Amino acid sequence: MSAVTGLRTLSSQTLFKKGDVFVLFGELFGRGYANGLVNEARAAGMTIIGMTVGRREADGSLRPLNAEELATAEANLGGRIVNVPMMAGFDLDAPAGTPTVTALVNEMGLKTWQEDKLDWAHVNACRELGVARFKAAVAEAMTQLDALIPAGANVFFAHTMAGGLVKAKVFLAIANRIYKGRGDRFMSSRALLDSDLGKLNLMNFDEVTPNTFGHLIDGSAAIRARIEAAGQQVRYTAYGYHGTEILIGGEYTWQTYTNYTQGYAKKRLEDIARAAWEKGVKATVFNCPEIRTNSSDIFVGVELSLVPLLNAFKREGCGAWGEAQWAACQGLLQDGSPLAAILEQLDTYNQDPVMIGFRDFAAWPMDNTPALADRMIGTAESITAQHKDGKALITDHLSALVIEATGPLMFNEAAQPTGPVLWLSHDVIAKQLAKLHG
Numbered sequence: 001m002s003a004v005t006g007l008r009t010l011s012s013q014t015l016f017k018k019g020d021v022f023v024l025f026g027e028l029f030g031r032g033y034a035n036g037l038v039n040e041a042r043a044a045g046m047t048i049i050g051m052t053v054g055r056r057e058a059d060g061s062l063r064p065l066n067a068e069e070l071a072t073a074e075a076n077l078g079g080r081i082v083n084v085p086m087m088a089g090f091d092l093d094a095p096a097g098t099p100t101v102t103a104l105v106n107e108m109g110l111k112t113w114q115e116d117k118l119d120w121a122h123v124n125a126c127r128e129l130g131v132a133r134f135k136a137a138v139a140e141a142m143t144q145l146d147a148l149i150p151a152g153a154n155v156f157f158a159h160t161m162a163g164g165l166v167k168a169k170v171f172l173a174i175a176n177r178i179y180k181g182r183g184d185r186f187m188s189s190r191a192l193l194d195s196d197l198g199k200l201n202l203m204n205f206d207e208v209t210p211n212t213f214g215h216l217i218d219g220s221a222a223i224r225a226r227i228e229a230a231g232q233q234v235r236y237t238a239y240g241y242h243g244t245e246i247l248i249g250g251e252y253t254w255q256t257y258t259n260y261t262q263g264y265a266k267k268r269l270e271d272i273a274r275a276a277w278e279k280g281v282k283a284t285v286f287n288c289p290e291i292r293t294n295s296s297d298i299f300v301g302v303e304l305s306l307v308p309l310l311n312a313f314k315r316e317g318c319g320a321w322g323e324a325q326w327a328a329c330q331g332l333l334q335d336g337s338p339l340a341a342i343l344e345q346l347d348t349y350n351q352d353p354v355m356i357g358f359r360d361f362a363a364w365p366m367d368n369t370p371a372l373a374d375r376m377i378g379t380a381e382s383i384t385a386q387h388k389d390g391k392a393l394i395t396d397h398l399s400a401l402v403i404e405a406t407g408p409l410m411f412n413e414a415a416q417p418t419g420p421v422l423w424l425s426h427d428v429i430a431k432q433l434a435k436l437h438g
């Protein structure tokens with residue numbers, strides 16, 4: 001059973017033009033999804049404005065960017081940055097004189113963390129502080145932003161924030177085993193979620209990934225009112241993840257990376273868009289395909305579902321350009337490792353009963369199992385090993401193409417969006433690339 005509300009056709013709607021304002025809510029990294037939207041905004045002649053999460057001092061305190069960091073970030077973005085630190089999450093916030101939750105997690109033992117307990121009254125006090133700090137930062141940033149948005153402009157807010165892993169040494173060791181371990185190193189994602197440590201992480205994910213979208217929508221209400229009163233429009237987009245339809249056995253089929261611990265937070269992100277939509281705010285979460293970025297590299301195997309995009313290029317008429325992508329990917333593989341054989345290997349993997357067992361849309365996000373980790377991480381290692389250079393992967397090449405396609409897909413659809421939650425699966429990604437290059 002799948003309830004994917006897929007975007008199926010390319011939209012060529014236009015709304016945004018020179019003089020309108022594009023606001024990136026999150027930082028821009030070289031390989032990140034946001035590049036697709038930023039490129040579209042730039043091509044449309046929009047004024048680009050960015051936000052920053054700020055930087056931490058050695059003592060954990062949060063500060064704005066210094067002059068050098070600000071200049072680098074503005075050059076990278078191609079626009080001005082509102083220099084108010086908007087780090088989300090409460091992992092390093094604590095009432096004066098009390099320990100942060102990160103410090104408390106650091107006291108947990110690698111052998112005892114499943115039984116180690118947290119003082120939830122203290123955790124909630126830290127959470128309240130972190131939320132109040134973030135909301136105050138949004139209020140300050142919106143005041144500064146308001147002054148930068150001229151009368152007569154439409155405004156596009158692009159939310160990109162996600163994360164919230166508590167950066168304590170013991171937890172990073174556990175996360176490594178959950179997301180990268182198999183055999184003796186396997187660790188159960190359910191064991192994590194049932195522990196206080198897991199519950200703390202879920203709370204922090206909620207603050208970083210979905211709740212920031214809510215604070216953005218609420219915090220920009222005055223700007224929205226001003227723009228709409230003058231007859232212009234405001235849009236909000238966010239990047240979601242909730243599995244992707246890819247070609248398996250010749251059919252577009254919904255599948256997912258497991259265990260996507262952040263999935264609960266991504267479902268809340270969808271709920272925030274739906275709630276805003278019901279109030280007449282055009283906010284859309286675009287559920288995007290698995291790609292390799294700074295944020296997803298920890299999830300070994302997440303990239304496997306990306307390779308069958310090559311088959312979608314054939315299905316959706318990418319023509320000579322599609323063939324050139326096949327050749328470029330083949331060129332990254334060692335002699336004696338045909339690309340077609342890798343695609344067959346992945347089709348067999350995707351039709352393995354163990355993998356099919358994880359395609360339960362209603363039960364998403366499911367827990368991992370040793371059999372899943374064995375197949376997924378084993379297949380990922382086998383495919384990586386067939387490359388000439390472990391740092392130049394087929395999935396790097398394809399990730400950049402997916403980012404390129406999501407740019408116009410999201411930018412154009414957001415002009416007149418058809419719903420609060422839309423999936424961008426391999427069908428429409430390939431169709432967009434065919435239009436751009438075919």
Ligand SMILES: NC(=O)c1ccc[n+]([C@@H]2O[C@H](COP(=O)([O-])OP(=O)(O)OC[C@H]3O[C@@H](n4cnc5c(N)ncnc54)[C@H](O)[C@@H]3O)[C@@H](O)[C@H]2O)c1
Pocket residue numbers: 025026027028029031032033034053086087088089159160161162163164208239240241287288289290291292293294295296302
């Ligand atoms: N990579 C994937 O496979 C994939 C798939 C679907 C959706 N997404 C989503 O796309 C969006 C962009 O991610 P990406 O994969 O391009 O990686 P990325 O590392 O380029 O972007 C992560 C973003 O999160 C922000 N961020 C991280 N921690 C934060 C914190 N504590 N407070 C505030 N902001 C914080 C960063 O500034 C950055 O803007 C995310 O919402 C992500 O969940 C990614």
